[in-house]
Amino acid sequence: MRLEEGQxxxxxxxxxxxxxxxxDGACSGNxxxxxxxxxLEWPDGSVEERAEAExxxxxxxxxxxxxxxxLRAVRxxxxxxxxxxxxxxxxxxxxxxxxxxxxxxxxxxxxNLDLFPTIDPLVVGRVRFEHVRGLSGDPGNxxxxxxxxxxxxxxxxx
Numbered sequence: 571m572r573l574e575e576g577q578x579x580x581x582x583x584x585x586x587x588x589x590x591x592x593x594d595g596a597c598s599g600n601x602x603x604x605x606x607x608x609x610l611e612w613p614d615g616s617v618e619e620r621a622e623a624e625x626x627x628x629x630x631x632x633x634x635x636x637x638x639x640x641l642r643a644v645r646x647x648x649x650x651x652x653x654x655x656x657x658x659x660x661x662x663x664x665x666x667x668x669x670x671x672x673x674x675x676x677x678x679x680x681x682n683l684d685l686f687p688t689i690d691p692l693v694v695g696r697v698r699f700e701h702v703r704g705l706s707g708d709p710g711n712x713x714x715x716x717x718x719x720x721x722x723x724x725x726x727x728x
Contacts, residue, residue, distance in 0.1 A: 586653055589654065591610050591656060592608065592611070592659050593606070593607070593633070595633035598722055603726050605718040605719070607721065619713070621714075621721040628682075630662075634665055644656050652696070656696055661711055
């Protein structure tokens with residue numbers, strides 16, 4: 571079988587592990603102070619969280635950076651091990667439609683063009699995107715929203 575670029579080959583019977591990455595971006599004003607956050611939920615029950623803020627950004631930019639940073643953190647831990655899958659759960663339809671090659675309606679990339687070359691190589695065949703409704707009670711999504719807001723509020727001295 572010939573594989574196209576971005577596809578992943580698995581040995582028959584190889585164990586498959588899944589890490590869930592919740593991602594979110596938030597801004598106080600748009601543009602304004604903003605932050606990204608991720609939460610990685612590993613199959614062994616461990617959790618890794620991170621958030622970072624900057625003084626002048628946009629919400630879409632932070633949504634994209636959240637995905638990038640989550641995928642970088644996953645890559646640091648598991649490398650290119652084909653026995654892993656990554657599910658990115660985000661409330662950003664923009665992140666999904668700009669990044670997911672399987673999205674039914676790919677959006678044209680007009681802004682944040684500097685970010686895509688740093689994200690695209692991380693979105694390989696083992697990465698799947700799922701949309702979660704924002705602020706609808708999903709614990710992972712609620713958590714990354716709180717992390718992102720806390721990060722920019724700390725930056726603003728609140």
